[in-house]
Each structure stands twice: as structure tokens, then as C-alpha cells.
Amino acid sequence: MSQDLYLLSSLPDSEEMEVSFGPQHPATHGVLRVMVRLDGERILDAKPIIGYLHRGTEKLFETMHFNGCIPHTDRLDYTTAAANNQAFVGAVERLMGVTIPPRAAWIRMMLAEMQRLASHIIWLATHALDIGAMSPFFYTFQERESILDLFEEYCGARLTLNAMRVGGQPFDLPEGWLGRLRAFVDQLPARIAEWERLLTGNRIWKQRTVGVGVISAADAINWGLTGPPLRGSGVRWDVRKALPYDGYDEVEFEVPIGQNGDTYDRYLVRMEEMRQSLRILRQCLDRLPDGPVMAKVPKVLKPPKGEVYHSVEGPKGELGFYLVSDGSTQPYRLHVRPSSFINLQSLPELVRGGLVADLVAIIGTLDIVLGEIDR
Amino acid sequence: MTNPWVAFVLVPMIKIVVILGTVVLATAYMSFFERRLVGFLQIRLGPNRVGWFGVLQPIADALKLFAKEDIVPSRVEKIVYLSGPVLIIVPSLVVFSVIPFGPPTTLFGLLPEPIAPFVTDINISVLFVMGVSSFGIYGIILGGWASNNKFSLMGGLRSAAQLISYEVPMGFAVVAVLLMAGSLSLVDIIEAQRQAHVWFVFPGIVAFFIYFVCGIAETNRNPFDLPEAEAELVGGFHTEYSGMKFAFYFLAEYANMILISSMATVLFFGGWLRPFPSWGWLSFLDVVPPFLWFVAKVAGFLYCYIWFRGTFPRVRFDQLMALGWKVFIPVSLANLMVIGAVIVLLGGGR
Amino acid sequence: MAEQETPTPQAPAVALPAWEANPVTPDPRDARQHAQVAELAAAVPDAVLEAVDMAGQVTVLVVTERLLEVFRACREQLGYGFLVDCTAVDWRDRPEGRFDVVWWLHRHAGEQRLRLKVRVADGVEVPSATTSWKTANWMEREVWDMFGIRFAGHPNLERILTWEGFTGHPLRKDFPVEGIDTGAAIYPDIYPPGGGPTKAGGAQ
Numbered sequence: 001m002s003q004d005l006y007l008l009s010s011l012p013d014s015e016e017m018e019v020s021f022g023p024q025h026p027a028t029h030g031v032l033r034v035m036v037r038l039d040g041e042r043i044l045d046a047k048p049i050i051g052y053l054h055r056g057t058e059k060l061f062e063t064m065h066f067n068g069c070i071p072h073t074d075r076l077d078y079t080t081a082a083a084n085n086q087a088f089v090g091a092v093e094r095l096m097g098v099t100i101p102p103r104a105a106w107i108r109m110m111l112a113e114m115q116r117l118a119s120h121i122i123w124l125a126t127h128a129l130d131i132g133a134m135s136p137f138f139y140t141f142q143e144r145e146s147i148l149d150l151f152e153e154y155c156g157a158r159l160t161l162n163a164m165r166v167g168g169q170p171f172d173l174p175e176g177w178l179g180r181l182r183a184f185v186d187q188l189p190a191r192i193a194e195w196e197r198l199l200t201g202n203r204i205w206k207q208r209t210v211g212v213g214v215i216s217a218a219d220a221i222n223w224g225l226t227g228p229p230l231r232g233s234g235v236r237w238d239v240r241k242a243l244p245y246d247g248y249d250e251v252e253f254e255v256p257i258g259q260n261g262d263t264y265d266r267y268l269v270r271m272e273e274m275r276q277s278l279r280i281l282r283q284c285l286d287r288l289p290d291g292p293v294m295a296k297v298p299k300v301l302k303p304p305k306g307e308v309y310h311s312v313e314g315p316k317g318e319l320g321f322y323l324v325s326d327g328s329t330q331p332y333r334l335h336v337r338p339s340s341f342i343n344l345q346s347l348p349e350l351v352r353g354g355l356v357a358d359l360v361a362i363i364g365t366l367d368i369v370l371g372e373i374d375r
Numbered sequence: 376m377t378n379p380w381v382a383f384v385l386v387p388m389i390k391i392v393v394i395l396g397t398v399v400l401a402t403a404y405m406s407f408f409e410r411r412l413v414g415f416l417q418i419r420l421g422p423n424r425v426g427w428f429g430v431l432q433p434i435a436d437a438l439k440l441f442a443k444e445d446i447v448p449s450r451v452e453k454i455v456y457l458s459g460p461v462l463i464i465v466p467s468l469v470v471f472s473v474i475p476f477g478p479p480t481t482l483f484g485l486l487p488e489p490i491a492p493f494v495t496d497i498n499i500s501v502l503f504v505m506g507v508s509s510f511g512i513y514g515i516i517l518g519g520w521a522s523n524n525k526f527s528l529m530g531g532l533r534s535a536a537q538l539i540s541y542e543v544p545m546g547f548a549v550v551a552v553l554l555m556a557g558s559l560s561l562v563d564i565i566e567a568q569r570q571a572h573v574w575f576v577f578p579g580i581v582a583f584f585i586y587f588v589c590g591i592a593e594t595n596r597n598p599f600d601l602p603e604a605e606a607e608l609v610g611g612f613h614t615e616y617s618g619m620k621f622a623f624y625f626l627a628e629y630a631n632m633i634l635i636s637s638m639a640t641v642l643f644f645g646g647w648l649r650p651f652p653s654w655g656w657l658s659f660l661d662v663v664p665p666f667l668w669f670v671a672k673v674a675g676f677l678y679c680y681i682w683f684r685g686t687f688p689r690v691r692f693d694q695l696m697a698l699g700w701k702v703f704i705p706v707s708l709a710n711l712m713v714i715g716a717v718i719v720l721l722g723g724g725r
Numbered sequence: 726m727a728e729q730e731t732p733t734p735q736a737p738a739v740a741l742p743a744w745e746a747n748p749v750t751p752d753p754r755d756a757r758q759h760a761q762v763a764e765l766a767a768a769v770p771d772a773v774l775e776a777v778d779m780a781g782q783v784t785v786l787v788v789t790e791r792l793l794e795v796f797r798a799c800r801e802q803l804g805y806g807f808l809v810d811c812t813a814v815d816w817r818d819r820p821e822g823r824f825d826v827v828w829w830l831h832r833h834a835g836e837q838r839l840r841l842k843v844r845v846a847d848g849v850e851v852p853s854a855t856t857s858w859k860t861a862n863w864m865e866r867e868v869w870d871m872f873g874i875r876f877a878g879h880p881n882l883e884r885i886l887t888w889e890g891f892t893g894h895p896l897r898k899d900f901p902v903e904g905i906d907t908g909a910a911i912y913p914d915i916y917p918p919g920g921g922p923t924k925a926g927g928a929q
Contacts, residue, residue, distance in 0.1 A: 019525045025609060041529070041692055051886040056902075058871075059895055063902055094780050097751050132597060132689025138417035204598055204688045221806050221833075224860025235833075242836040304751050308780045309829060309840070311809075322827070324814050333896075337810040345863045356529070357691040360607050374886060 016044065023052045027130045027360040030370030034347070034359065041355045046348045050341075053374035061334040066092050066166055066301040069334065073321075074160035076336060077372035079122050082108075082115035082151075083314040085164040088334075090245055091310035091321040092166045095303040104168035104293040105246040110181070110284045111154070111163055112246075112312070113277040117188070118147045119315035119367075120270050120277075127267070127364035128199060131208050136195055143191050146184050153177055167297035178285055185281050192274055200268070209264035213350040213362040216261055223346040226339055227317025228269045229366060233261030239313035251283045263365040270367075302329055309337075316340050316367050336375060340368040390494050391472070398471050402629035403433035409629075409681050416685035443618035448523070451615065455521035460616065460623035463514025466507045467630040473500035474637045475562050477647045477666035492666060500561045501549060501642075505542075508593075508634060511627060512538045518624070519612035530611030533601045533692060537592055540696055544703035545589035551582035551707075551714045552642045565646035572653035576643040578717075581710040583643045585703055587676070590635035592695070594628060596680055598687035599695055636676035637669075644672050753779045761839050768798040784840040792843055793852040800857040805830035805839065808858035811865060813872045817898040822846045824874055828854060828861075845874065853879040871896035 022033035031052035037044040057076060061069050073084040086108050093100060100108075121144045128136040148158040153174055155163040163170070199205045215225070220233040230237060238255040240248040256272035258265025305327040311320030317339030324333040343366050350362045407422065407429070414421025423429040447453065472494035479489035497503060512535060519531020552575050553559060556567035568574055576583045592599040601607075608614070613624045640646055647665035651657055690698070756762050756778035762785055766773045772791040777784045787795050799805040807830065814825040822844035829840040845851055853876035854861035865876045866885040873894035876882055884891060893900055 017525060019529075027607065041533075051884075051888065054886045056895055056904075059900070059902060095751055097780070128688065132600070133687065134413070134597075135417045135685045138419055142418060198686070199688075202688065204690050207694050208688055208691055219859075222859045224808055224858065237833060242833075243838075306751055306753055306779050307784070307814075308751070309782060309809075309838075318809065320810065322810070322812060322829075333814045335810070335812040341863065342810075342860055345860060355691055355693060356607050357601075357689075 021359065023049075028363060029126060029368055032344075032363070032368065032370055032373070034363075036351075036356070036359065038356065041357075043351050043354050043356065043359060046351045046359065048344055048347050050344070050370070050373050053370045055375065057375045058333075058335060061331050063330065065329050066303070066331065069331065070164065071160065071162045073336075074157075074162055075371060076338065076375060077314070077316065077319075077340065077369045078159060079369055080115050080119045080315050080319075081157075081159060081161040082111040082163060083119075083312055083319055085161060086112050086246070087310060087312040087314070087319045087321050089164045089166050090312060091308055091323045092301065092303060094310050095306060095308040095323055095325060096166070096297070096301070098167050098295055098297055100168045100295050101292050102247070102289045103172075103291045104295070106284055106288050107169050107173065107293060108164060109246045109248065109251070110281060110288075111151075111161070113280045113284070114147050114150065114181075115161075116277045116315040117274055118144050120274050121147075123270060123315075123364075123367045124195065124267075127361075127367075130360045130364040131205065133199065133202075133205065136198055139191070139195060139198075143188060150177065150181055150184065153180075165294070166301055168292070168294035170294070172293050178288070181281070182285050185278055185285065188278055189275065192271065196271060200271070206264060208357070208361055209267060209365075210262055211260070212263045212354065212358050213365060214260060214262045215346060215350060219349070220261065220346075223349065224342045225317070225346060227314065227343070227367075228266050228273065229317070229343050229346075231256065232258035232266035232269045234259055239311055239318050243311065245310070245312055247284075248280075250287075251280050253277075253280050263361055266365045300329055302327065311337060314339055316369070316372075317343055336372075338372045338375060340366070340370075341373040341375075344368050344373055386490065387494060390490075390492075394471055394476075394494060395468060398468060398630060398633065399626065401633060402626045403437060405629040405633065405677060406436070406625070407433045408677075409684070412678070412681045413685050416682070437622070440619050440622040445619065446617050448615050450523045452521040452523065455517050456615075457620075459514050459518025459521060460620045460627075461514070462517060463511045463627040464623040464630075466510040466514075467627040467634065470504045470507045470634055471630075471637075473497060473503055473561060474634070475565060475641060475646055476669055477664070480664075480666070496560055496562045498563075499559045501553065501559045501564075504561075504634070504638060505546065505549065508631065509538065509542060511631065514624070514627070515612045518616065522612070522615035524615050526608045527612050527614045530608045530614070533608075534595060534612060536692075537595070537599065537601060537695060537699075540699035541589040541592040541703070544585050544699065544707040545593065547704070547707035547711050548579075548582040548586040548589065549642060551579050551711050554711075554714055554718055555579065561641050561646070565641060565648060568645045569648055569653075574643060574645040574648070579643060579710075579714065581706065582714070583639070585707045585710070586642065587635075587639055587679075589699075589703065590639065591680065591683065592699070594631040594635055594680075596628075596632065597684040598689050600689060601692055601695060632677060632680055633673065636673045636680075639676055640669060640672040751780045753777045756783050756785075759783055761837060764803060765795070765799070765839070768802050769794050782838065782840060784842055786842050786844070789843045789845055789849070789851060792841075793856070795841065796852070796854050796857040799830055799839070799841075803832065804834055805832045807831040807833065808854060808860050808864075809838070811854065811861055811868065813868045813874055813896075815872060815896065815898045819844075822849075824872060826851050826868065826874060847873070850875045850877040852877050855879055870894065873897065 017038045019036045019038055020033060021036055022028040023031040028034065033049040033052065035047045035049060057072055060072060064072070070085055070088060073088045074081040076084050121140045125137040125140040151161055152158045154177060155161050155171070215233055217233045217235050220230050220235060234257050236255050236257045241255055253276045256269050256276065258269050303325045305325060307322070307324045309320055309322045311318050318337065319339050320337035322335040322337065323331055326332040347362065347366065351359045411421040411429070422432040425431040425435045447456065473496065475493045475496065477492045479491045481489050515534040516531040519527040519534070552564065555575050555578060556564040558564060558567065613621055616624060647669045649657065649660040649663065649668055754777065756776040759776060759778060761783055762773060762776040765785060769791060772787045772795050773785055774788060775786040809829045809831050811828045813827065816823060816825065824845050824847070825842055826845060827840060827842050829838055831838050843851060851874055853865055855865065856878060862880065863885060865879055866883060868874050869876065869882050870884040870886050871894055883889065887895065893905055
């Protein structure tokens, strides 16, 4: 399709042009800057330049107590705060050998799946907007509001949740929260079907996404892609299945995969993942165990000397925390495996040979958040 | 009207002022209706604060744009940069001089003799409209080039390529109508539809679709809004324009939408004629003044513009070119031949 | 401190994931006999210095000089197709080498992970993993940027998160948390030098 008639590049003396996309550009999802070398509109090479949002979070972690780190993890990928919390507290618990009560694990699972829904919703909204479809942005944000309302009711925050603690959950669920979640879970499938009606079969949408940004399964693994970009290439791999944490080995869900590894397949994978998240949420609602939500952990956390890596399947890919402790009350080193950062790395590979419009579609399909990339 | 000063200066002047004012006001309100309608399509409110349901919003916007600082970036090609907005707004308003908004009217008996509610009816008005409206491209491409901004330049280039590609099938679609009407005058085309007892959209359905889709592409509207694709080219050719200069580009876009809708109305939907002008039992529809029929039809097309904007993603540049050259030009040519053959078979035309 | 005791877990009402039901006590244990370590030791003889199993995760300390062979063996013979991440840890005053450089690998068959580690002194070049895994590119750039560890054979070892021309490597332990004066204080009359958060010092 991209080999179709293309006027500018066939001119004999077309000159190469270098364009700086970003760091302030409407489609770079924040402060990403991509230096693009263009021949007409065809992309010869692209080089992502990052770091505009670098806040030295990993350095700051080293000066903080363990529980004090949790709000900072919220601010890494600010659209997936619950997943960040979950990965961080999981790492500390693993290093301390803490077992959290099952109810806490299931609440975490619920929050994480809601966060996955919220993150995929925001991805769909911005991705569609980048490709020029304006309305899905508003339709989807309405549903995201409902999720954020539920978050707010649970922990008081909508975006930066700070909703998990080492050893469990800080609070039990509020009265009636499960009912409201169930109402939301029951009405969302109709909404997802509505969004799909707007996009999935739309000819223009397919023209813009099918065959754009193709990456093979072998390349996807080689580039370290995780999450939907990996699964879009047909690799059925998900941290929730491969290295289960919290209650994920007790719930049933499918890991959807694509076939061609193009933007359209990644879109389909994420849409299906939303349905699978709903399936997990329904099981959580039905089978949420009773009991306490907090294990007995000391007020001052002092994990033993050692190192541990704990990862969760964040909405954007494998999100891991590598924690090195020297036995004090602060992490000696806390490294984040940022899924967006590593997924973004494959951008030049994906866009080479495409058009300027494809660059925008591919940035959207990688689903990056600069807060996590730059840390 | 025996006094030539009245007939040739005063009356046309009044007409020009009224039509120009109406068109400019209509473009301003077009933006208001677009925002309200897109808001409605997107389950949100749209502007509803200024005046009753926000009806004063365009006035407020215009005042704001007038009052804004007139920024000229330091490295622009100043003369060309400043002439860009003029070059685009002038042609898009001039073409309205030949659009027949209605038949000669006495304004319910207020005037001593009927006056045609359009500036002039020249016998090549179709060519005039197509020729003059194409001039607007200079405003886009020169503005894009003079801005000294790569995004603007790419927007300008895209726009030039797009306009040239879509002018051709659009022209063929119009020629199909000309074959049916046998005239280049817009008023005569409407008359021909009355005499043919049918709107030309029915025999010329293919031509109509080609015309309207090309019209969307020519006005740079979604899904063909590539020259100003926000997600790709920031603001496209008007990235560096602000304040009133931006408003000119903005108004010109909306004026062009109204123009394309008006032309579609005249060429294919019988202009000011009521539906099925030959069916006597529908004559109760004649209580609606012809001008309102015209406005209603134009409004219908404008609604489609907004509706598309709320629905479609944006096509890619190469796909747009492929659609224009590989689909529309062959189809419109074939359609032209079929219509020509049918007219010859039915008796050699008029 | 007394609080350091491992807390008693609640009686689980439902079955828990393996490491939660039987918590692997986070004591480091020697893992030379571990299957993953053994096969690595067989593939690249004399490369493994130490192997530790902690909290169910195996860490292998390898000889820096043999690292390239280890990478190749892991990718090609042992099937670790996925480089999960790479980072470094600064142990400022450690005599046997200031930095730990850490890679962890994933093998899709059996879903096993392995952590490789080398100890290097300041200024020593580490072989780049980019020849085996393309994804190592940015990770190593980040380690260079943050720790100042150079990777031999890296195609494009530039700073990634800080800007070109930045002096210092922020995640080194001797880099001040409050930052350094990078020359950005361009209003000396408003913000006098030496005051405020742009205090100079610390950077190498």
C-alpha cells in the first residue's frame, strides 16, 4: 500500500529534509522529539531523542523510605499508576518475604485491571485522534471517567493513586464499591463494541493501520518489545501467564495475539485485552475472598541485604522494578524496567520507509508515556 | 428603474454589501454550528456561554482575533507571508458573486420590480467559479512557503498536490452536468433542471458523488484534511499564522465549504427549486420561499461536512493521491462518456 | 532492629502463587548446582565466578573478559532470546570494582530468568550486548549516561536521558542529589552563584 503512487519522492532532484518532530508537537504524546530525515514525505531515518522529562526518579528513590517511594512510582507512567505501585510493592515484598493476604492480592488485581482498561482507553483515544478520528477521543474518555471515579472512591486519587502498600492494601473497599464496579463492568462491553463499530471495519482506519509499522515476531523479541506490541506480532507471552503474581494464576483469561505485527493487529490485541480485563474483573467480583487486607509488616521497612527483580504485566508491557538493598531503610538502588522506553527503541525500525503520517500512527501504536521513558 | 446609476451602481453595490455580509456572517456562524454539532456528535456541549445557547460565540471569537497581537515571525518572507491570507480570502469571497441564491424576487412586494438576489449572472459562471476558487491555492502554498517552517511548507505542498489532483475529476463531474444542461450559466442550469423535470442528481448520481468528495478534498476537510493535519504537521500551512491572519485562512476554509455546498446545490439539486418541481400535487411546498430551499440544501451539505469530521479518520497522503488519480479520474471520465452517449441516443441533446 | 523480623503471614484462604505460598526466604544461597547455572557453566567454561539464588532468582557473576562469549552462548545455545533489562549499581568504595553491571535474560521455553552480573572498576569498558540483543542499545546508553560505564562495541554510545555536554553521571553515589551547576544559572543577579539548588560540586 505504501508503494502506491507517490508524487514527491519520484521527482528526480527531490532533496532530503530534516525535520524535528517535537518536543512540542501535538502527536508525540508529551515531550518526545524525533529527528526525521525525509525525502519528500517518505521517512529515510528517524531518531528519537528523549530526556526532556527526566526527573532523576531513580536517584530520588535512593533518598527515600520504601513507603515514600510509592507516590513517586505513580509519576513514572502517570496513566498506569496502579501497575507501577503493584510492581514496586511486589519487589519489596519479595525481598522481605512478605506474603500478602489473598483479599489484598485480589484487590490489587482489580485495581491493576481497571488501570489496564483506563490505560488502553487513553491509548485508543489518542491513537484514534492521531490518525484523525476525533470522536472516539470523547467517547472513550467518558468511560475512563467512570474508572477514575472508582479509583477516587477507593483511594482518594484519580490519577496518581498511591493505592498499595508493602504488605497489602491500605484500606478495604468502600461500601457499595463492588456494586458500582459491577455496573461499570456490565456496561463497558457495549461501549467497546461501539468504539469498534467506529474503527475496526472503517476503511480509512484499515488503510491507515494495516501493514503499517510491521515487525516480525523474532525482531519483536530481539528488540525487547513486551506487552501489546509483542503480542501483536504473534508471540503469546504475557507476564501474568508466564510469571504469575498476585492472583493471576487463579483467574481465567486469554492472551490475545495478532498475526501480522502491524498497527492494526496491535489495535485488535488491545481491544481484545480490554475484554479480557473485564473477564478478570468479573471473576474478581464473583470470587473476591474475605479477610484482612494488610499483612503484618513493621512500620519501618528494612528489607535484608540483597537484590530482587519483580515485574508485572503493565498495560504497556513488562514493567519491572530491580531493587538492591543494603539492609537499610532506603533502597540502595531501585531501577525501573520501563516498558515504554524499551518499546520506543524500535521506533526507527518501524517507521523507516513509511510516510510522515505513519510515524504518527506508529508512535500511537507503541503507546508510550514520556514520564516512564524519561523517568 | 430608468436611472442607470440606480441600475448599474447603487443596486449592485447594495447586493454586494448584503451578499458579502451574509457570506461572512454565514462563515462565522458555520464555525459556531460546526462546534455545536461536533459537540453534539461527541457527547459534549460545545460553546454555549456567550449569548443565548452561545449564539454570540462567533462574534466574540472575531473580536478576540481582531484584538490579538499581530505576530510576524522574524524570519518569514514578509511580503509573501502577509499576502497569503489575502490571496486566500479574496477568491473565496469573490466567487459568491455568481452563485444564484434565488430567482428574481420583489421581497414580498417591497420592491417595485423583481430583483435577482445575486450580483450577476454571467454566461460562463461555472468556469468563473472553478477558475477563481482555484486561486485560493496560492494563498496556501505561498503562505506555507513564506512561513519558513518545514511543517508549513509540507502543508503547502500537500495542499497544492491535493488541489491539482482533485480539480481534474471535479471538472469532469461538472462537465457531465454541463452536458445535461447545455449551458455554463448557473441560472440556466437551474432552469434546465426545471425544464427537465428532474434534479440532475438523479441522472448524474456518479458525477454528484465525485463532485462532492472532490469538494471535500478541495476544501481540506476531514477525512482529507492533510494540509493541516494537526497530528502530523502541527497546523500545516497556517502553523505560523495567528490572530486575524489565521482568521482569514479559517474564514476562507468555511467560505469554500459553503461554496462547494452551494455549487453542489445548483449543479445537482436544482438550486432554489423545490423537490420534484414538476409534480403538481407537491405545489403546497411553494409557500416556502425559493431562497430558503437553497439555504436548506446548502445546510444539508454543510451538515455532511461536519458529520464526516465527527466520523472519519484521516487518509494518508499517498492514499489520497491514489484515490484521486487511480479512482476518481477514470471513473469520472467513464461517467462523462456514458452521459454523453445517453444524451446523444436520446436525441442529440439540446 | 527488632522490626526486621519476617512478619507472620496470614493463613491464606485460597491457594497462593508459588513464591507467596512457600515464601523463598530471601537469604542468598549458593546456586552453582542450579540447572540454569550448570548449563551456562558447561557452555562457557571458566566464566562463572559465583552463583546466588535469592528469592527464587538466580544471579550469576561472570568474568568480564568472557562476557561476550557468555552473551553469545546464552542467546544462541541456551535460548535466552529476550534481554529483559540491563542496568548498573554503584558500590562506591568496594575494593573489587566499583560497579556491578547487571543483565537479566529471559528464556521463553520454561519461562526462566537468569541474571548476569559483572564487577568492574571505574573506567573499565564492558563488552556490549548489542551484538546479541538489539534491545541492549538504549539500556547501555542509559547506563553510560547514568553511571559513566563505557560499553565496547556499542554502535552509538551517546547520552540518552541527560543532554550532550552534561558533565557527571547522576546515578553515581557521589553525584549530589540536589544537582550540579550545569551553567544554566543565567541570571546571576537574581540567583547568586553558590546559592539555591544549583549548588556546584560533586560531579566528577
